[in-house]
Amino acid sequence: MSNLILGVGDFGASNSPGDIVKTFALGSCVAVILLDPGTRSVGMVHVALPDSSINRDKAKERPGYFADTGIPMLLKQMSSMGCNVRKLTVKLAGGAQIMDPNNTFNIGKRNILAVKKLLWQHGMGPVAEDIGANYSRTVSVSTNTGEVVLSSPGRPPWKI
Amino acid sequence: MPMTIDSSEVLKRIEDAPLLSSSASRLLQITADPEHSLGEVADIVKTDAALTARVLRVVNSAAFGLISTISSIDRAISYLGERLVVGIAIDICASQLFDKPLTGYEAQRGDLWRHDLRVAIASREIARLAPQDMAVDLAFTGGILHDIGKSILSEFLTGTAQSVLETIEKGEAQDYLEAERAMLGIDHAMVGYELARKWQLPEPLQQVIRFHHKPSEADEEHRSLVYAVHLGDIIAMMGGGGTGSDTLQYHMDSAYTDYLDISVEQLTMTLLHVEEEFSKMEASLLDGKDGGT
């Protein structure tokens, strides 16, 4: 039993009993969480930007950084682990914003839109989400229970 | 609100805060002057043995991966850039402030320093991208110092994070800054400004610290610099590098476009740039702190 800690732009998955898949302090970034109850697998990608066209080299070096390159990589990994990618449960967290009535710099919102569009192209959609608003989120998921627990400084932990 | 305390108690704590070393304060003065030379910076570093040793440790740290050891201060400074040298000088004399765990914001030890470094990198990049008449390295130093008031205010805020967030959610306070004022009679920007005056920091840095959450109120002369740090702060928070409960609990002033010629696309690139630079710089600065090379 161990912790799989994912930094910005990382993706990973585990099906070892007792493992915790975790990512810290999502601001405008989005964690895409994929659960396969059949094999008790948990996958996650910590996406920072919507579209890899902004920097192709970065996308090669770290595909998890972008929604359009990160999600396909995670799906590929989970499928190679024996998950049925057609039956994955999807949950989303993150995509926060600074308070701004003018919505000037809305990376959080653009990340969420890009993630949802990509999932939709794969015939997938989230069953639960905690997205937007203006607080940072830490996400941890246990392979035993598949429970997605969120926390944020100054708030009691909650589940989605 | 759980408590109200007199701001004079907070101000008393500023008097007890550490002083800047004379080399740090001279470095800040000189680098705020757009006409200064790298030689002047080197001359100050050479008079300070502790600073000299730290600068050499950082430049020779594993993070930079130099093939041969650098032993000359002039070469070390031109390699590191003066912004890092100034950052090291501030950290040597004020590390007790930067390394505090900020319990009032429910942040961990090191979170403030890491946030400041991210803001510094972002602010400098914004200053570099926006063709403005300002010293880009001053934006870096401004980023390092902008939230210094939190290190003093934090202990007075212990145990308040949850109720502060509720007041903001209910709209009783506009942002975290206003909630701090409602409770303590003073906010972290103003506490930082008082400290900046005690340290006799150059005027532009005082302005950055005081107005980083409301840049439109800064003196016209320094407003573009203050806007650069305002945006740098937001980029750091969006990238997940905040200081705990106050992360993203502020407003963005979109009038920055009147002072900085920078596109949303460029701001997005800056988010990526911070991510890359931060890990490199953090590793080298920590290596230098540990004392080993």
Ligand SMILES: [Fe+2]
């Ligand atoms: Fe601040």
Ligand SMILES: [Fe+2]
């Ligand atoms: Fe800040």
